[in-house]
Amino acid sequence: MIDSVSIVVIDDNLGSLELLSAALARPGLEIFTASNPVDGIELVKQHRPRLVLTDLVMPGMSGLEVLDHVVAFDPAIDAILMTAHYTTETAVAAIRAGAADYLQKPVKLSLLRERVSALIDSAARRQRAHSGAEMEFEGLVARSDKMWELFAMIERVAPHFRSILIKGPTGAGKDLIAQALHLRGGLKGRFVVLNCSAVVETLFESELFGHVKGAFTGADRDKAGLFDLANGGTLFLDEIGDMPMATQAKLLRAIQNQEVMPVGGLTPKRVNVRIVAATHKDLKSAIAEGKFREDLYYRLAMVELAVPSLRDRPEDIALLARHFMRKFAHEFAKPIDGLTPRATLVLERHSWPGNVRELEHVIGRACMLTEGHLIDVDSLPDHLVQPERLNGAAPDDCGFGTTLTLEEQEKRLVTQAMKEADGNQSEAARRLGIGRDALRYKLKRYDLL
Numbered sequence: 001m002i003d004s005v006s007i008v009v010i011d012d013n014l015g016s017l018e019l020l021s022a023a024l025a026r027p028g029l030e031i032f033t034a035s036n037p038v039d040g041i042e043l044v045k046q047h048r049p050r051l052v053l054t055d056l057v058m059p060g061m062s063g064l065e066v067l068d069h070v071v072a073f074d075p076a077i078d079a080i081l082m083t084a085h086y087t088t089e090t091a092v093a094a095i096r097a098g099a100a101d102y103l104q105k106p107v108k109l110s111l112l113r114e115r116v117s118a119l120i121d122s123a124a125r126r127q128r129a130h131s132g133a134e135m136e137f138e139g140l141v142a143r144s145d146k147m148w149e150l151f152a153m154i155e156r157v158a159p160h161f162r163s164i165l166i167k168g169p170t171g172a173g174k175d176l177i178a179q180a181l182h183l184r185g186g187l188k189g190r191f192v193v194l195n196c197s198a199v200v201e202t203l204f205e206s207e208l209f210g211h212v213k214g215a216f217t218g219a220d221r222d223k224a225g226l227f228d229l230a231n232g233g234t235l236f237l238d239e240i241g242d243m244p245m246a247t248q249a250k251l252l253r254a255i256q257n258q259e260v261m262p263v264g265g266l267t268p269k270r271v272n273v274r275i276v277a278a279t280h281k282d283l284k285s286a287i288a289e290g291k292f293r294e295d296l297y298y299r300l301a302m303v304e305l306a307v308p309s310l311r312d313r314p315e316d317i318a319l320l321a322r323h324f325m326r327k328f329a330h331e332f333a334k335p336i337d338g339l340t341p342r343a344t345l346v347l348e349r350h351s352w353p354g355n356v357r358e359l360e361h362v363i364g365r366a367c368m369l370t371e372g373h374l375i376d377v378d379s380l381p382d383h384l385v386q387p388e389r390l391n392g393a394a395p396d397d398c399g400f401g402t403t404l405t406l407e408e409q410e411k412r413l414v415t416q417a418m419k420e421a422d423g424n425q426s427e428a429a430r431r432l433g434i435g436r437d438a439l440r441y442k443l444k445r446y447d448l449l
């Protein structure tokens with residue numbers, strides 16, 4: 001794969017152009033250089049590289065304009081901008097405009113090599129994910145484009161952001177995404193979590209900022225706050241929408257000034273903490289209702305990541321189900337090694353209001369109930385198997401509703417089994433509970449060979 005990789009480097013300073021290409025040179029990597037943006041864009045169109053490395057300030061055209069041209073030509077090409085005037089804000093703005101990374105000049109060559117390799121590897125991984133070979137990112141399992149776009153964004157912003165807001169419905173994976181942001185940030189400090197909906201209002205500030213001895217009744221010694229614990233790392237504020245307004249004001253000050261004042265204290269302490277906030281609520285409505293501070297919202301939402309609900313990425317359901325099946329089979333020490341095609345179909349047609357967490361519970365329960373090697377519909381909850389009867393909803397056409405004929409249902413089951421068995425007919429027959437000859441007959445009959 002590596003022999004087809006090429007890079008275009010654009011810099012008006014010939015010395016730095018030479019230095020960069022010499023630093024990046026490695027077998028299997030083709031490097032094209034241009035000393036002005038117009039020639040650079042021409043090279044991009046000619047060679048369609050995997051990566052463009054461009055200076056930000058150049059005569060005639062800025063690196064951001066180069067970025068616009070690259071994104072318009074092929075959004076799959078990654079671009080790294082380099083600037084002598086690095087700030088977190090400009091880095092984040094460039095990434096939002098489509099840059100893959102943003103580096104400070106003079107560029108540390110070891111860092112450059114590291115980031116370039118990471119981007120090339122990640123582009124290759126995205127490609128493999130598309131072809132179905134690799135589907136895991138920092139503990140998150142997915143095959144949908146929506147999730148892989150999110151993972152690419154995490155990879156890009158993780159080294160740069162100071163605060164970030166993750167939005168998404170309950171159980172969709174916000175917690176894991178916060179952890180991925182921390183892991184990919186290359187930080188030395190810890191990942192510390194506060195669930196804002198679980199804190200008593202009066203103790204909020206002491207939890208976050210700590211307190212000094214005698215600050216209030218019961219404060220019999222100095223206590224460190226979560227900002228202290230997370231120093232050099234990440235503070236994850238889950239359910240930020242439940243934070244009281246007064247605390248929100250203090251949080252905003254702490255983020256802006258990078259210092260905290262313990263309750264009852266007189267001297268502020270410097271801290272270096274990244275904030276990841278998450279919410280399943282619509283914070284804009286909370287602002288309109290006077291329950292959330294607009295200034296804090298805009299501070300947090302400098303980068304916003306939206307986690308799609310499971311319903312909007314049905315292609316992840318079977319993969320996640322198998323992931324949880326393996327986890328619980330191991331946990332319960334049971335020899336379960338798959339799901340029947342019809343159980344998978346039932347899972348795929350459910351609307352998952354509780355998202356991945358609900359799926360995890362369903363599979364956990366099924367693994368507990370399953371006696372044999374495969375999870376079948378009899379181990380799934382009734383409301384999944386017969387939704388129309390229980391919910392009074394209209395039957396759908398996804399498999400077991402009344403609008404599909406028996407033949408159509410059978411064709412779907414056979415197709416699904418072949419897919420799950422990676423085309424292996426013996427395995428597909430085993431999953432369907434029929435002989436190999438019977439399967440071959442059905443494959444022929446439904447034109448699936």
Ligand SMILES: Nc1ncnc2c1ncn2[C@@H]1O[C@H](COP(=O)(O)OP(=O)(O)OP(=O)(O)O)[C@@H](O)[C@H]1O
Nearest residue numbers: 139140141169170171172173174175176280356357
């Ligand atoms: N893509 C995924 N791959 C593997 N496991 C996942 C994935 N998404 C979520 N999970 C698992 O599903 C469960 C719920 O996820 P998580 O706690 O991250 O959701 P959440 O959005 O933070 O929920 P809440 O809003 O209720 O806090 C967890 O056990 C988590 O490990």
